[in-house]
Amino acid sequence: MQPGRPILFRNGTVLSMDSAIGVIEGGDVLVRGQQIEQVGRDLPAPDDAEVIDATGGILMPGMIDTHRHMWQTAMRGFGADWTLTQYFVFYYLNWGKIFRPEDIYAGNLLSAIESLDAGVTTTVDWSHGLRTPEHGDAAVEALRTVPGRFVLAYGNLLGAPWEWSNSPEFRSFVDRNSWDDMLGLQMAFDVTGDAAFPEKGAFEAARELDLRVTTHAGVWGATTDDSIALMWDNGFMTPKVTYVHASTLSPDSYHRIAASGGSVSIATESEQSAGQGYPTSWQLRKYGIPASLSMDTSVWWSGDLFSAMRATLSADRSREHLEAQNAGETVVHNSLRAEQVVEWATMGGARTLGLEDVIGSLTPGKKADVVLIKNDRSPVMFPILHPYGHVVFQAGRGDVHTVLVNGKVVKHQHELVGIDLAKARSAVTATVEFARREMGGQEWNACMNPEIPATDVIANPYTYTDYKGQGVAVRSDS
Incomplete structure (x- = not known):
């Protein structure tokens, strides 16, 4: 495809996520330059x-992921059997x-490419591995290399x-980089609940620099209501x-978040598996x-928002059924709908980022x-009767046909465009080899395969103690 020319998507089911436009069957989307120019039916083609x-x-x-530790993608799948405690220890x-x-750099590069391939056009790099400003420079370099939208x-x-956050080195990092709607900047840190509220200085730095803050809150055993109360009492919510x-x-904490206009990033695959608490949407x-x-x-889970939507809708409905059944009742109408989950993956993310x-x-x-989701080779991509439900429960990252970011084609006909995947593979290979050497083979294997604690098996009162397993003879009168 020739860059700079208008792009007309013709005759698809349009999920605009704009209440004034709605869903358009047999709809068109015209893109000119960096912007969407028209959405409708039978648009004239320039x-x-x-x-x-x-x-x-x-x-x-394009979908929007509001919390991903992109640097850890270089260790993809390493912690598949971890608990949250084991993650913290590692x-x-x-x-x-x-x-x-x-x-x-290696982890961010691979993660950024993975995002675009899966139709995630904006990703928040919750980059808490930046021990020095040089680590920050490497993160920026990787994100600038890939034609996606990042924070x-x-x-x-x-x-x-x-x-x-108040060091001259960090302030220099902020000043020497340019920040825009293709690469934004936030501050990422947690509030421990220490009554002295040492994090106050970080919030003050964020306020001085006019930066948004993203923080792990309501994580079982780590960040509690005390953290929320400190933020509230000091005027940082x-x-x-x-x-x-x-x-x-x-x-009370949920009320404070709501009253202050804050938002929550739900990471259902994580919450279900690691134990931060039950996935939050039902609350x-x-x-x-x-x-x-x-x-x-991705050191644990996928980088796939199709999976996030599916897991979130399923977890919410599961909890709704459980709560009702514990009260001796039956759910006869689902409260959370597929459309709302798709909205969280798109406009919800945009609002979270301001x-x-x-977008x-x-x-x-x-x-x-x-994003165009289309796969003529797949029996799963037809018929499309309930388009929101199709996105959540039927489609997957392999069905992402075309992706535009800022009007630029970065994937077309299921192939990435202008992206050097071999470079990312080489960088990640070097990181894995380095980490394995530093840790040593025994420690590497022990971390990847944590010990399984012994558990008691409930005795079965129906065990056949005398049954020998012989066949029963069948009498024949013939």
Whole structure:
């Protein structure tokens, strides 16, 4: 496809995620330059337009992941059997300190490419592996290399946020980089609940620099209602704060988040598996708290928002049934619908980032972050009867046909465009080899395969103690 020419998607099912436009069957989307120019039916094609046949496919805004530790993608799948405690021990206590700037670069590069391939056009890099500004420079370099939309949430898991956020080195890092709607900047740190509230200095730095804050909140055994109370009492709960997980908070804390205009990033695959608490959506709906979706880390789980939508809708409905059945009742109408989960994956993410006027819907005048889900080789991609349900329960990353970011084609006909996957593979291979050498083979294997604790098996009272297993003779009168 020739760059610079208008692009017309023709005859798809358009999920605009704009209430004024709605769903358009047999709809078209015209992109010119960096913007969506028109959305409708039978749009006239400019003479120089590239026309993409969207027949049998779904057109939707690019998805938005509001919390992913992208640097950890270089260790993809390593912690598949971890608990949250084992994750903390690995990164926070033992091995987080070994990762070099080039390892941050490698993980970010692969994760950024993976995002685009799966139709995630905007990703928040919850980058808490930045022990030095040089690590931060490497993260920025990787994100600038890939033609996606990213937000670097700067963090340092081994440093005190009130110290690094006010250091001359961090301020220099902020000043020497350019930040825009293709690469934004936030601050990422957690509030421990210490009554002295040492994190106050970090919040003050964020306020001085006019940066949003993203923080892990309501994580079982780590961040509690005390953290929320400290933020509230000191005036740091604002619409510019994202609360990640928020799974184990009290009603009072949820009320404070709602009242302050904050939002929650739900990472259902993570919450189900690691134990931060039950996935949060069923609570957020009670309090009217805005939500977005995220994948957390590929050191455990996928980087796939199709999976996030599916897991979130299933977990919410599972909890709704469980609550009703515990009360002796039956759910006869689902409260959370597929459309709402798709909204969380698109406009919900845009609102969380303060970019709702820029991205998140197929609205004329917004930046052209567009995804075509279409796969003529798949028996799963027809018929499309309930398009929101199809996105959540039927489609997958392998069905992502075309992806535009800022009007630029970065994937077409299921192939990445202008992206050097071999470079990412080489960088990640070097990181894996380095980490294995530093840890040693025995420690590497022990971390990847944590010990399974012994458990008691419940005795079965129906065990056949005398049954020998002989066949029963069948009498024949013939």
